[in-house]
């Protein structure tokens with residue numbers, strides 16, 4: 001199928017699918033709006049799954065569908081263009097799925113992947129801990145093997161969607177005497193069991209996308225460990241590479257809509273006449289064009305996959321750009337942007353400004369991306 005045919009197919013499908021009950025889901029669940037329409041968005045995942053739009057490029061035996069890298073990006077572009085709802089299944093599809101395809105056993109793939117491509121299972125990512133964020137080698141949550149189970153004790157933090165997730169992929173220490181990267185294992189843990197407590201954390205936006213998760217003798221089956229015992233670091237690093245991967249290349253359309261909204265607001269309230277603001281709007285426009293061209297260049301040179309390095313460059317670019325646009329959005333609003341409505345009700349510019357502070361932190365902070373680029377791409381000394 002040509003890229004044009006693929007685009008026409010997904011565009012047509014979205015147009016039709018986002019009518020009827022799903023019309024209400026349009027525009028919901030984006031950054032800072034993750035609390036919206038959970039039930040409907042869960043049903044939307046299943047709807048996407050039934051139509052075969054989850055697991056593009058995955059083997060068909062797991063419910064996937066053949067698609068080139070360019071087509072995957074086209075999917076994300078059209079998805080954003082249609083204003084389709086924020087995905088509850090993004091970690092399932094973008095992080096855990098590729099990790100299982102790369103490191104999972106045949107049984108694990110057969111058990112978990114079809115439930116992702118059907119939109120049935122929602123996954124969350126249990127990496128970060130109070131003492132282990134950028135430096136994941138500091139993970140302290142421990143898992144002790146008892147027969148055919150691991151018994152898990154410890155705390156995770158900033159776990160997005162844990163309050164809605166069915167499963168969590170958890171990085172924990174299985175070798176009690178180990179330190180740093182050694183002795184870690186990657187376990188697939190059901191969330192609905194005694195011993196798992198999820199506590200929401202309220203974010204700057206007033207809503208809560210992420211949580212603290214406490215494991216108090218929770219269990220995971222030994223057969224649900226991905227990779228060898230003690231070799232979870234390699235698997236976890238694989239997942240992080242996917243986190244900065246292809247979906248970020250398809251974000252341009254969503255960014256363009258946000259930029260257009262800021263420009264339109266600047267026209268309507270006269271902020272456009274301020275030379276300093278106008279300069280920043282022009283800079284934002286140029287920044288987006290640069291991102292678009294580097295995405296096209298990456299696609300042209302990437303063959304069928306993106307390397308971690310390319311993904312780091314793109315993460316650094318888009319996170320910085322979107323955070324600056326958030327700052328510009330409130331500056332264009334002017335002093336009124338300092339006020340909220342009753343009950344801390346935020347408008348689009350305020351939500352964008354506050355949530356985009358997180359862009360340069362999650363998925364590997366800007367500083368960490370710069371370290372990776374400096375050491376591995378530019379060959380600078382550590």
Ligand SMILES: Cc1cc2nc3c(=O)[nH]c(=O)nc-3n(C[C@H](O)[C@H](O)[C@H](O)COP(=O)(O)OP(=O)(O)OC[C@H]3O[C@@H](n4cnc5c(N)ncnc54)[C@H](O)[C@@H]3O)c2cc1C
Nearest residue numbers: 125126127128133134158159160358361362363365367368
């Ligand atoms: C919205 C959001 C959602 C998230 N969702 C999840 C999730 O679902 N699952 C999950 O496991 N985690 C999640 N996280 C956590 C995220 O991955 C971590 O916040 C991130 O890795 C940074 O870790 P930290 O917060 O511990 O900061 P720290 O690692 O303590 O870093 C603090 C500062 O020091 C800098 N720094 C640290 N080390 C270095 C270094 N070696 N060189 C230079 N600078 C350095 C950092 O860049 C940062 O600016 C989420 C975070 C956010 C904001």
